[in-house]
Amino acid sequence: EVQLVESGGGLVQPGGSLRLSCAASGFTFGSYSMNWVRQAPGKGLEWVSYITTTSSTMYYADSVKGRFTISRDNAKNSLYLQMNSLRDEDTALYYCARSGVVMTGPPEFWGQGTLVIVSS
Amino acid sequence: DIQMTQSPSSLSASVGDRVTITCRASQTIINFLNWYQQRPGKPPKLLIFAASNLQGGVPSRFSGSGSGTDFTLTISNLQPEDFATYYCLQTYSAPSITFGQGTRLELK
Numbered sequence: 526e527v528q529l530v531e532s533g534g535g536l537v538q539p540g541g542s543l544r545l546s547c548a549a550s551g552f553t554f555g556s557y558s559m560n561w562v563r564q565a566p567g568k569g570l571e572w573v574s575y576i577t578t579t580s581s582t583m584y585y586a587d588s589v590k591g592r593f594t595i596s597r598d599n600a601k602n603s604l605y606l607q608m609n610s611l612r613d614e615d616t617a618l619y620y621c622a623r624s625g626v627v628m629t630g631p632p633e634f635w636g637q638g639t640l641v642i643v644s645s
Numbered sequence: 646d647i648q649m650t651q652s653p654s655s656l657s658a659s660v661g662d663r664v665t666i667t668c669r670a671s672q673t674i675i676n677f678l679n680w681y682q683q684r685p686g687k688p689p690k691l692l693i694f695a696a697s698n699l700q701g702g703v704p705s706r707f708s709g710s711g712s713g714t715d716f717t718l719t720i721s722n723l724q725p726e727d728f729a730t731y732y733c734l735q736t737y738s739a740p741s742i743t744f745g746q747g748t749r750l751e752l753k
């Protein structure tokens with residue numbers, strides 16, 4: 526069974542940093558590209574970032590570019606999101622999601638999310 | 646960037662009804678359009694991929710159609726568990742993907 530379990534969320538002040546983790550199991554983690562998607566309270570879904578299987582290429586939404594860094598450790602079956610210079614508008618539930626077999630395939634498997642609250 | 650516009654933003658219906666949700670892309674996305682269902686407190690669940698293909702395990706009362714810029718999700722014979730929020734997602738410009746703003750389906 527595919528499982529994705531996010532952790533690392535919490536309350537942080539504006540300008541602060543946080544590192545999210547996503548532990549994967551039930552599939553060959555190193556064979557799939559991965560995403561972070563977020564959802565502000567009561568709002569819709571927003572794609573945040575994407576990383577290829579070998580970490581050769583990373584992509585970011587304009588809203589987080591230059592502040593967030595996605596990474597992965599295939600030996601540890603883990604995905605990460607380093608978030609710096611956090612803003613109020615980064616407050617959201619952050620999901621990790623496994624990409625499809627091909628890049629244009631939709632994310633099929635999602636974790637339960639970890640909540641990040643940016644507030645003073 | 647490709648913008649996705651869903652309508653309506655909310656919808657009231659009764660058990661047994663047939664409802665349709667539409668999604669329009671700001672440019673052609675061929676058939677790289679997918680539909681998700683999200684229940685409160687849960688992550689999104691993939692229902693339909695590539696505009697019209699039913700994901701495994703999804704009931705056949707869900708169907709999708711469309712190509713180019715205009716797409717629809719139809720739910721026939723609404724069941725109590727179908728009252729949720731639905732999102733479209735374009736993957737034409739993957740890995741930079743875009744969701745619609747969501748349609749909340751409520752019990753009348």
